[in-house]
Amino acid sequence: MGFWKSLFTTSNTMTAPPSQKEGGVTVSPTAAPDTRIFFSTDRDIDLYDLEELCDAVGWSRRPLRKVKKAIQHSFLVVSMWEQRGSSRRLVGFSRATSDHAFNATIWDVVIHPDFQSKGLGKALMKYLIKRLRSDDISNITLFADPHVVDFYRNLGFAPDPEGIKGMFWYPD
Ligand SMILES: CC(C)(COP(=O)(O)OP(=O)(O)OC[C@H]1O[C@@H](n2cnc3c(N)ncnc32)[C@H](O)[C@@H]1OP(=O)(O)O)[C@@H](O)C(=O)NCCC(=O)NCCS
Incomplete structure (x- = not known):
């Protein structure tokens, strides 16, 4: 088990109250005393930071005004930050849309390549699921x-359950 993973599994800080909107949730301390990784549900994210994160994994650029609108209208936005002293770096992001009752769909799951394979993506997904489940x-x-x-399969997601297919309509 890697360093980050052992910290996640020993940390109980992902059980933050669902009402917490800002300020973030500490995921774990790190080896450096002035460095930590934490979640935030604050949707006031610098769109250029987010674009840089998406660029880093090779995603196509999207108009920032539409990204802003998508974030504003999402049900849940979770970002993941590395804090070193007083400086913060956006290292992960995801969001979910919802009908607030039955269904939620998760979008834009991304971890910066420098931080991949350390258990952060899994922690991010588990946090999202926990928050959505806490809203029933x-x-x-x-x-x-x-x-x-x-x-995603390892996190419990099933492709095509009972033969159900995702279907897409695109403009010509
Ligand atoms: C996919 C992504 C979010 C995973 O994040 P990550 O922090 O690297 O993943 P983790 O370190 O938390 O991995 C958790 C587990 O999933 C496994 N895993 C990670 N990426 C995987 C992949 N692409 N395929 C299969 N398993 C994978 C890991 O081996 C690990 O397994 P373990 O729990 O048995 O040790 C990250 O690679 C990413 O941002 N990729 C680019 C953007 C992208 O493709 N997003 C998804 C769009 S649908």
Whole structure:
């Protein structure tokens, strides 16, 4: 078990109250005394920081005004930050849309390549699921790129349950 993973499993800080909107939730301390990784549900995110994060994993750029609107209208926005002293770096992001009753769909799951394979993506997803479940949402869906199907499968997501297919309509 890696360093980060052992810290996650020994940390109980992902059980923050669902009402907490800002200020973040400490995921773990790190080796350096002035460095920590934490979650935040504050949706006031610098869009250029987010664009840089998405660029780092090779995602196509999207108009920032639409990204801003999507964040504003999401049900839940979770960002992950590395804090070193007084400086913060956005290292992970995801969001979920919802009908606030039955269904939520998770979008834009991303961890910066410098921070991948340390358990952060899994921690981010578990945190999202915990928050959605705490709002009594039972049907959580997402659209997985082909290379991450097993990442989500390991978190309990089933592709095509009972033969149900995701279907898409695109403009011509
Ligand atoms: C997919 C992504 C979020 C995973 O984040 P991560 O922090 O690297 O993943 P973790 O370190 O938390 O991995 C958790 C587990 O999933 C596994 N895993 C990670 N990426 C995987 C992948 N692409 N396929 C299958 N398993 C994967 C890990 O081996 C680990 O397994 P373990 O618990 O048995 O040790 C990250 O690689 C990423 O941001 N990729 C680019 C953006 C992207 O493709 N997002 C998904 C769009 S649908």
